Amino acid sequence: MAELSAKKTRWNEWVLEKLFFFCAFVSVITTAAVIFILLEETLTFFETVPVLEFLTGTRWTPLLEPKHYGILPLVAGTMLIVIGAAIVALPIGVASAIFLSEYASHRARSIIKPILEILAGIPTVVYGYFALTFITPGLRVILPDTQIFNAASAAIVVGIMVLPMVASLCDDALRAVPASLRHGGYSLGATSFEVTTRIVVPAGLSGIFAAFVLAVSRAIGETMAVTLAAGATPNLTANPLESIQTMTAYIVQVSLGDTPSGSLTYQTLFAVASVLFVSTLMLNILGTWVMRKFREVYE
Amino acid sequence: MSDQTPILNAKNLSIFYGDNEAVKSISLPIFERKITAIIGPSGCGKSTFLRSLNRMNDFIDGVSHRGEILYRDQDLYADTVDPVEARLRIGMVFQKANPFPKSIYRNIAWGPNINQLGGNLDLRVENALKQAALWDEVADRLDDSALNLSGGQQQRLCIARALAMEPEVILMDEPCSALDPVSTARIEDLLFELKENFTIVIVTHNMQQAARVSDYTAFMENGVLVEFGETDQVFTRPKEKRTEEYVTGRFG
Amino acid sequence: MNDTNPRTQAFTRAQLRRRRAQSKAFEYFCSGVTGLAVVVLALLLYDIFMDGYRWVDAQFLNSFPSRFPEKAGIKSALVGTLWLVGFTAIIAIPTGVLAAIYLEEYAPKNRLTHFIEVNIANLAGVPSIVFGILGLAIFVRFFGLGRSVIAGALTMSLLILPVIIIAAKEAIRSVPSSLRQAAFALGATRWQVVRAHVLPSAMPGILTGVILALSRAIGETAPLIMIGALTFVAFLPSGPMDEFTALPIQIFNWTARPQETFHELAAGGIIVLLAVLLLMNALAVFIRYRGSKQ
Numbered sequence: 019m020a021e022l023s024a025k026k027t028r029w030n031e032w033v034l035e036k037l038f039f040f041c042a043f044v045s046v047i048t049t050a051a052v053i054f055i056l057l058e059e060t061l062t063f064f065e066t067v068p069v070l071e072f073l074t075g076t077r078w079t080p081l082l083e084p085k086h087y088g089i090l091p092l093v094a095g096t097m098l099i100v101i102g103a104a105i106v107a108l109p110i111g112v113a114s115a116i117f118l119s120e121y122a123s124h125r126a127r128s129i130i131k132p133i134l135e136i137l138a139g140i141p142t143v144v145y146g147y148f149a150l151t152f153i154t155p156g157l158r159v160i161l162p163d164t165q166i167f168n169a170a171s172a173a174i175v176v177g178i179m180v181l182p183m184v185a186s187l188c189d190d191a192l193r194a195v196p197a198s199l200r201h202g203g204y205s206l207g208a209t210s211f212e213v214t215t216r217i218v219v220p221a222g223l224s225g226i227f228a229a230f231v232l233a234v235s236r237a238i239g240e241t242m243a244v245t246l247a248a249g250a251t252p253n254l255t256a257n258p259l260e261s262i263q264t265m266t267a268y269i270v271q272v273s274l275g276d277t278p279s280g281s282l283t284y285q286t287l288f289a290v291a292s293v294l295f296v297s298t299l300m301l302n303i304l305g306t307w308v309m310r311k312f313r314e315v316y317e
Numbered sequence: 318m319s320d321q322t323p324i325l326n327a328k329n330l331s332i333f334y335g336d337n338e339a340v341k342s343i344s345l346p347i348f349e350r351k352i353t354a355i356i357g358p359s360g361c362g363k364s365t366f367l368r369s370l371n372r373m374n375d376f377i378d379g380v381s382h383r384g385e386i387l388y389r390d391q392d393l394y395a396d397t398v399d400p401v402e403a404r405l406r407i408g409m410v411f412q413k414a415n416p417f418p419k420s421i422y423r424n425i426a427w428g429p430n431i432n433q434l435g436g437n438l439d440l441r442v443e444n445a446l447k448q449a450a451l452w453d454e455v456a457d458r459l460d461d462s463a464l465n466l467s468g469g470q471q472q473r474l475c476i477a478r479a480l481a482m483e484p485e486v487i488l489m490d491e492p493c494s495a496l497d498p499v500s501t502a503r504i505e506d507l508l509f510e511l512k513e514n515f516t517i518v519i520v521t522h523n524m525q526q527a528a529r530v531s532d533y534t535a536f537m538e539n540g541v542l543v544e545f546g547e548t549d550q551v552f553t554r555p556k557e558k559r560t561e562e563y564v565t566g567r568f569g
Numbered sequence: 570m571n572d573t574n575p576r577t578q579a580f581t582r583a584q585l586r587r588r589r590a591q592s593k594a595f596e597y598f599c600s601g602v603t604g605l606a607v608v609v610l611a612l613l614l615y616d617i618f619m620d621g622y623r624w625v626d627a628q629f630l631n632s633f634p635s636r637f638p639e640k641a642g643i644k645s646a647l648v649g650t651l652w653l654v655g656f657t658a659i660i661a662i663p664t665g666v667l668a669a670i671y672l673e674e675y676a677p678k679n680r681l682t683h684f685i686e687v688n689i690a691n692l693a694g695v696p697s698i699v700f701g702i703l704g705l706a707i708f709v710r711f712f713g714l715g716r717s718v719i720a721g722a723l724t725m726s727l728l729i730l731p732v733i734i735i736a737a738k739e740a741i742r743s744v745p746s747s748l749r750q751a752a753f754a755l756g757a758t759r760w761q762v763v764r765a766h767v768l769p770s771a772m773p774g775i776l777t778g779v780i781l782a783l784s785r786a787i788g789e790t791a792p793l794i795m796i797g798a799l800t801f802v803a804f805l806p807s808g809p810m811d812e813f814t815a816l817p818i819q820i821f822n823w824t825a826r827p828q829e830t831f832h833e834l835a836a837g838g839i840i841v842l843l844a845v846l847l848l849m850n851a852l853a854v855f856i857r858y859r860g861s862k863q
Binding site for chain 3: 028030031034035037038039041042043044045046048049051052055056109110113114116117118120121122130133134136137139140141142143144146147148150151152178181182185209210211212214215232235236238239240241242245246266269270273274279287288291294295298299302303306
């Protein structure tokens, strides 16, 4: 019988592999493009406006005279939303996760999990509508000082938006705690409350922390709900009932207007976007790093 | 021992997983149209050795080797050799039957199809199934899903699938370990028939099976080839003490 | 308990009863809080439905937006969304699935591969408005595509690409390796194995992921605002280079108006949007169900 022939250079296999590689590499190109675009305009911006003034200034009025370029009011606005959303999403998310992983029957899980997925799938513009037409009027009934555009309404819906993600990640974290730990607690005569709060939750704490970090990142990047409901007034305040403007809402405001490219106002868009990008990136890296660390603990 | 040139010949073959030497300097001939059994305790390296014979180890990260494997005097691992083509000549049946989630017919036809082996495909499928002693049971339902067959039937299907490629050598990695005794017996009978046309290398931890079925037996322990010879001799007049202890059941 | 002192026994029994009550209360608390999430969803859907159902009729679906609420409709927005999603699907699905195939079947385990995977994970978490800025700078301005459907589709594709890749990777990874081994042992090349065995097995999972990614694309507003999808469009796109609007943009535009009637129109638009999403997700569930039956 014939010998094994020389290795055929399979051209089509080679071409296909290179094509597939390119598709995967698109992600790298995208990241590079984002960084390049943001960096270019931001650096140009900093030729006019000193970095220190940008990062520490307390007045943001690039669209009015006199112009100020301190980003802190936008950061404060974003922070109000984030904190408010966290207050809503974290306790409810963790409690839901505890219910799902420790108490819920199979049937209950099979109903609740899809409902959470639905909540997560509702477009953000719908939440913006809900905040403006339902929550704000409701708030104004309870607290008449609430302005028509306010941080609280937006924060509440952002919290609802982020809730499914928190619940899901915490559920994963709690379910990853080995059953043997629970059994150890129960065999010592502990109640489910004690086992859950003193054994399971502390064991899953790093996963819960990761969920928290990723939820904050998501809240920072949220755009439509805050644009519709929180206002367009850069306002360095801690009062959630006032109108504010977040970084994302500012970017929308600029792009809806007629801003000539190359102008300083146009560049503010990129400067603010850079802050946004860097902060979410760092939080995401932190969150995934914490998640990976906790996964090793049980192995 | 046969004087013919072995169809496959391992010479001082060592196989490494990273730094771990799983197969230690084995020299083992495989003679044409004979059944060679490889026996030994779990973890002795027999499956690793078997997989090197059709370059299936290429898919495992970190595997390297020293020494050589010759296929009819040609180095199987030479740069010029196409592993895909090597596998056309040297087929494999796995420990757990792994039919494709397709019909019985398409399971058998797939290999010849993609390699464009030509000829009448229906005839090829029928012959393969007959050679695997499965034809009578499935002739009227070739379009049924292969997953509907019993465990023993699925394994015979996998054997038919390998046979349809008309290989020269068939490697079998503990083909009966997941099967009941009746199915096992049927496959063992099959091997006697196949021997007339194919070379078979079978890894098994079932010594009685090796004794019943094979012409030559290799006994491995801890990656080392302890003894190799005609089956009769290895089982009744083993040359090494370790071999004697293993085949008489004193360990493993 | 070895302590036979009746007073201590009574004390311990009382304590036990208290702890058990506490445990039960906690359980009810957790289930109640979870129920709250369900209530919120119901409230949201009810509110929107009540606000908008009066407006959803054939005329609404078939009219262009107008300054006059009675005449306004979402025809251009609905059609624009369909154009956008269509082109996004054509661009993003092949790129994403092929990328996942590369990463799971071909890529060596080296630093470049790790770098690519880190990039994908990071992009999944970048705010959608940043993608909008990217689209504006690259597709609208640099490539000169203007405020067109294709610019929007390219931007959306970049946005949902990580979602598709991650879902497809998961689906491909879950194909058992024994299947691949069997195919390789028959002398198949890697692409033959992938095309004939891995992809068909992974297809339900991939399709589910794709549909969920497209659902996300349908609902996104911020990137479209950035690339300049217009908010008052009284025509239908006839080609990929045409300007367009989309459902979320129209909803945003109406919600941002102060008049009550426009809010009701927005609610009507939301009902249509949610209906489209419901259809797509039902499709995903159906595919998942059929896929798991095999």
